[in-house]
Amino acid sequence: MRTPRQVPKWLAFLRERVPVNIEVFEELSKEPIPHHMKNWWYCLGGTPLMLFAIQVVTGILLTFYYRPSPEEAYASVRMITEEVPFGWWIRSVHHWAANLMVLAVGLHAIRVFFTGAYRKPRELNWMVGVGLLFTTLGFAFTGYALVYDQLSYWAATVGTNVAEQFPVLGPYLAKLLRGGEVVNPTTLTRFFVFHVGAMPTLMAILLGLHIFLLRIHGVMELDAPPEVQETPLTVEEDREGKKRFDPNRFFAFFPDHVTTELLVGMFLLTLLTVLAMVFPAHLGQAANPDQTPLHIKPEWYFYPVFRWLKLVPLGVAMAGLLLGGLLFLFWPFVDGAIRRRNPKSELGTLVGASAAVLLLVFLVWEALATH
Amino acid sequence: MAETDRREFLVNLLLAVSVIPGFGLAARHVLRYLVPPKRERTAEVLLARLSQLPVGTGREFKGVMGNDLIAARLPNGEVKVLSSICTHLGCHVQWDQVAGNFLCPCHLGRFDASGKVLAGPPPAPLPRYPVRVAGEDVYVTVPVKEA
Amino acid sequence: MSLQFKKIIVAIFAVAFTAAVIFVGLVEKERAKPEKAAAVYADETTKACIRCHDEKHAAVDWSRQWEQSRHAKKGIGCMACHEAKDGDPDLWLHEGYKVATVPTPKDCKSCHEQQFKEFTESHHAKAAQFIGSLDNILGEIAEGGPAANLGCKQCHGSTVQIQRTGDPKKDGLPLPGSWPNTGIGRVNPDGSLGTCTACHTRHMFSKKQAREPRTCGRCHMGPDHPQIEIYEESKHGIMFAAWREKMALDADEWIVGKTYTAAPTCATCHMGATTTMKSTHDVGARISWTLRPLFSKRLENWEEKRGRMKKVCLECHGPNWVDNYFVMFDDAVELWNNKFAKPANDIMEKLKAAGKITPTPFDDPIEWTFYELWHHEGRRARHGASMMGPDFTQWHGFYEVAKHFYTKFLPEAEKLLPGVTAGINQLPEHAWRQGLTKEQIKQMVDFYQTRYQQRVQ
Numbered sequence: 001m002r003t004p005r006q007v008p009k010w011l012a013f014l015r016e017r018v019p020v021n022i023e024v025f026e027e028l029s030k031e032p033i034p035h036h037m038k039n040w041w042y043c044l045g046g047t048p049l050m051l052f053a054i055q056v057v058t059g060i061l062l063t064f065y066y067r068p069s070p071e072e073a074y075a076s077v078r079m080i081t082e083e084v085p086f087g088w089w090i091r092s093v094h095h096w097a098a099n100l101m102v103l104a105v106g107l108h109a110i111r112v113f114f115t116g117a118y119r120k121p122r123e124l125n126w127m128v129g130v131g132l133l134f135t136t137l138g139f140a141f142t143g144y145a146l147v148y149d150q151l152s153y154w155a156a157t158v159g160t161n162v163a164e165q166f167p168v169l170g171p172y173l174a175k176l177l178r179g180g181e182v183v184n185p186t187t188l189t190r191f192f193v194f195h196v197g198a199m200p201t202l203m204a205i206l207l208g209l210h211i212f213l214l215r216i217h218g219v220m221e222l223d224a225p226p227e228v229q230e231t232p233l234t235v236e237e238d239r240e241g242k243k244r245f246d247p248n249r250f251f252a253f254f255p256d257h258v259t260t261e262l263l264v265g266m267f268l269l270t271l272l273t274v275l276a277m278v279f280p281a282h283l284g285q286a287a288n289p290d291q292t293p294l295h296i297k298p299e300w301y302f303y304p305v306f307r308w309l310k311l312v313p314l315g316v317a318m319a320g321l322l323l324g325g326l327l328f329l330f331w332p333f334v335d336g337a338i339r340r341r342n343p344k345s346e347l348g349t350l351v352g353a354s355a356a357v358l359l360l361v362f363l364v365w366e367a368l369a370t371h
Numbered sequence: 372m373a374e375t376d377r378r379e380f381l382v383n384l385l386l387a388v389s390v391i392p393g394f395g396l397a398a399r400h401v402l403r404y405l406v407p408p409k410r411e412r413t414a415e416v417l418l419a420r421l422s423q424l425p426v427g428t429g430r431e432f433k434g435v436m437g438n439d440l441i442a443a444r445l446p447n448g449e450v451k452v453l454s455s456i457c458t459h460l461g462c463h464v465q466w467d468q469v470a471g472n473f474l475c476p477c478h479l480g481r482f483d484a485s486g487k488v489l490a491g492p493p494p495a496p497l498p499r500y501p502v503r504v505a506g507e508d509v510y511v512t513v514p515v516k517e518a
Numbered sequence: 519m520s521l522q523f524k525k526i527i528v529a530i531f532a533v534a535f536t537a538a539v540i541f542v543g544l545v546e547k548e549r550a551k552p553e554k555a556a557a558v559y560a561d562e563t564t565k566a567c568i569r570c571h572d573e574k575h576a577a578v579d580w581s582r583q584w585e586q587s588r589h590a591k592k593g594i595g596c597m598a599c600h601e602a603k604d605g606d607p608d609l610w611l612h613e614g615y616k617v618a619t620v621p622t623p624k625d626c627k628s629c630h631e632q633q634f635k636e637f638t639e640s641h642h643a644k645a646a647q648f649i650g651s652l653d654n655i656l657g658e659i660a661e662g663g664p665a666a667n668l669g670c671k672q673c674h675g676s677t678v679q680i681q682r683t684g685d686p687k688k689d690g691l692p693l694p695g696s697w698p699n700t701g702i703g704r705v706n707p708d709g710s711l712g713t714c715t716a717c718h719t720r721h722m723f724s725k726k727q728a729r730e731p732r733t734c735g736r737c738h739m740g741p742d743h744p745q746i747e748i749y750e751e752s753k754h755g756i757m758f759a760a761w762r763e764k765m766a767l768d769a770d771e772w773i774v775g776k777t778y779t780a781a782p783t784c785a786t787c788h789m790g791a792t793t794t795m796k797s798t799h800d801v802g803a804r805i806s807w808t809l810r811p812l813f814s815k816r817l818e819n820w821e822e823k824r825g826r827m828k829k830v831c832l833e834c835h836g837p838n839w840v841d842n843y844f845v846m847f848d849d850a851v852e853l854w855n856n857k858f859a860k861p862a863n864d865i866m867e868k869l870k871a872a873g874k875i876t877p878t879p880f881d882d883p884i885e886w887t888f889y890e891l892w893h894h895e896g897r898r899a900r901h902g903a904s905m906m907g908p909d910f911t912q913w914h915g916f917y918e919v920a921k922h923f924y925t926k927f928l929p930e931a932e933k934l935l936p937g938v939t940a941g942i943n944q945l946p947e948h949a950w951r952q953g954l955t956k957e958q959i960k961q962m963v964d965f966y967q968t969r970y971q972q973r974v975q
Contacts, residue, residue, distance in 0.1 A: 266531035273538035389529040393536035416593030
C-alpha cells in the first residue's frame, strides 16, 4: 500500500470515483506466465485477436463507402479500390488480414491440440475455440460474398446450396442465409448484416468467454505433472507476504509478455502493409446471375471440404462432415475417454496427425486441380 | 545499477520514438481516406453544338463530369455556361428568356448572365466556367467531379 | 530473448512498418496522378445510344472502342459525327433519331480542318478517280464487278450508293456493292472524297494505330507496289521491328529526332513531323517522282518536294549519305525509263500501228506481258530503289524486268510482227546480247578460277 504522500492528485481523484484496488492491477500485470510461453508457437492465440482488431478497424473504414445492394455493391467496391485515396490499401489489408486470421486460428487450433491444452479442466474452452474457428470461417465466407463479383456470387450460391444439403437443419440454415429459396436481391443485404452486425457480436461474446476462461484457469503449464496442470497457477508468497512467483518457471505478463505481443503486432502490421502493396486485392468481373463462370473455386480455406465433396457421394460427404465436426467439437471428452482406458495412449495424437495430413492433402490437391 | 536504468530508459525511448511515426502516418492516410482532398483536375469537353442553343435560349446539361450546368446563348451570340445549382438552397435554376437572366423557381432568386445575384435570397454568385467556341462546337472547361 | 533485446526488435519492426506506410503513401500518390485516371464524358444522347445498343447487344463493341478514344475524353459523342440534318443524303431514321449512316471527312472537318484540307488536296483522296484507266478495265470488265467491289475498291474507294425507295426504315442505309467500304478515295454521298477511317479506324480513331506501318500496308502491298514488304526488308523496317517499344507510337507530339529516333515508319517520311517541318496529311508533299505510270515523271515542284523528303532523311543521316542515295535512286528510275520502258513502249506503238494488237486492252497476251512489265516488275524495281529494299530492286525487280523483257516480251513481239525488235540490239544498253567483250569474259574466267578452282569455257 502506497503512502498517501506518494499518490499523485489526479490518481487520487480517479481512485475515489473508480474504486479499484491498485493491487489488483499489479497482480494482473505481474501475472506469472509459464516459461514455455516464450516459444513463438504460443503467439498464435494472440495473433488472431490482433488481426480481428485490425479487421474491425479496416472493416468499419470500408463500410463508409461500401453500398450493400446488388445494383451498387460492385461499383462501390470498385470505387474504393480505384478512386478513394488509400482505399486500395484499406481493402487489401482487410483482405490479407482475413486470410492470415483464418490461417492463424487454424494453426492455433493445431498447437492447442498437439500440446493437449484442451484437457481437463479446459474442455469447455476448447469448444468455445471451435465456435471461434467456425465464426472466423463464417466471416471469411460472408465477407467475400460482399464484393459481388462473379466469384462472390457463385461461391455464395454454391456455399448456400451445400449448406442446404446438411441433414435436418440444412434447408432451414440455407433459407436463413439466403433469405429465400434461392439466392435473391435480399441475400446480399443479409450477408452484409451477418458480416457486419451479427457475427461481430457473436465473435465478441465468444472471445470474451475464451479469454475469461483462459485467465481464470491460467495458462496450462506444459510438462508439469497432471495435478499441477489441473490446478491454478502456483504462486508463492515471499517473506514479506507479497505474492511472488518462481522466476525459473514463470515470467511477468507485464512488461515481458506484453512486449512479445507488441512484437507480433508490429510484425503483423508490417507484413499486412507489405502484402497489401505487393499483392493488392483484385476485382473480378461483376456478378452475372445469368452466366456461371467455367471454374468456380471457393477460397483456399474451403478447399478441403470442396475436394471431399467431389470425391464421395453427397450423402456420404455430409455424413462425413457432420461426424468430423462433432468429433472436432467434443474432442477433449473423446480424448479423455481414450486416456482413461490407457493413460499412455498416443491414439489421440495419431488421430490428430492423420486429420491434419488429410486436410493438407485435400487442400493441396484442390489447389492444383484445374477442375 | 544506474547504468542499467539508463540503458533501460533509452531502450524504452527508442521504442516509443520508433512506434509513433508509423502510426501517425497511417492515421493521416486513414484520415485522407475518410475525407478525400478536393480534386482540382479540370477537363475541356464538347458541351453542345451551336445549333442546339438558339440565340436567346438557355438549356441545362446535367452530369457533365459530375457537374450540372446551364448554358445560355445571349442576344449577341455569346455563349455563357454556369453551374445550374442555385447558391441558396440547391434548386436547379432556369433561363428566363423574356427577362434575359437566370431564375430560381424555389425562392425566386435571380442571377444575371454572368452569374451575379440580381434579386432574391441567394448569398453568392453562380459559378461560371470558361467557354470556347470553335466553329459549330461549344467547349466548356469543368472540374472533374466524376469519371 | 531478453526483454531489452525484444524491445529493440519491436523498434526494428516499428521502423519497418513506418517505411512500409511511407511506401503506401508514395504508391497512392502515383495512383492518384491525374493522367492515370481516365475520364469519359458521354452526353445524354450518347448515353442513350450506348445503353440501347448494350441492351440489344447490337454492334456493341464500337461503344467500348469509343470509350477508349480521345473523343470520349473530350465529350465528342455519337451525334457529333452521326447527326443528320433534313435533306442529308445519308439521313436514316433510327429509333427516333436522325442518324447519318456515312460520316465523311466533311464531318471530321468541323474539328480537324487542317487535316481535311491537306487530305482532300492529296493523291489519297483521288484514289477512286481511275475510271477508264487500265486497272479499272481489268477489275470491272476483264474480271467482274464483285471482284472490283471486294478487291480494288476496298483500297481505292467505292462510290457510296444510298437506298431511296420510300421505305422510312431502310432509306438512308447504304447499298451492298458500294458498302461496307473504307477505301481512301471513297466518293461520298455528300460530295466529299475519301474517308479518314481508312487509316484512323473507327471508333478509336487512334493516332497510334494510324502510325503503324501495317495501316499503310493494307493497301500499299502486293505485286504491283510492295511498299510494306520493301519497308520490312529494309534496314528502316528492321530497326522499327527491333525497337518498337522506343517508338512512342502513342505520344501526342510525335517528332522524329525529338520524341523518337529509333527508326522511321511510313508516316515518318511521308507525313510526319520533324524537328524542322510540321506534319501533313498531304502524302504527296515530299514525293518528287511518280513511280506509278509506265514512264516515271518528275512531279510539279519536284525540287521543293525532294528538299522536304531530304529534310526527313537528314534527321538521322548525313548530307553525303542522303545526296548519294538520291543520285542512285534517280539513276535507277532513269534506267527503267530509258532501257526498258521506252523501247518496250516503242514496240507496242509499232504493233498497234501495224494492227497486230486490237484497241481492246487485255485481249492479246502480249498486252498482259507488257502491262506486268511496267505495272508489276517495273514498279517493284522502282519502289525497291526508292525505299532501300535491295532484294526488291534486284530479284523481284530489275531481274524480272530484264528476264521478262528479253525472254518473253521481245520474242512475243517478234512473233507478232517480225523485225519489230530489230533495233533493240543496236541500243547501247542492249548491245551485250551480241556477245560479251573480251574483258568481260576474261573477268568471268578469272573469277571462277580463283574462287572455285574451276576452269570454264
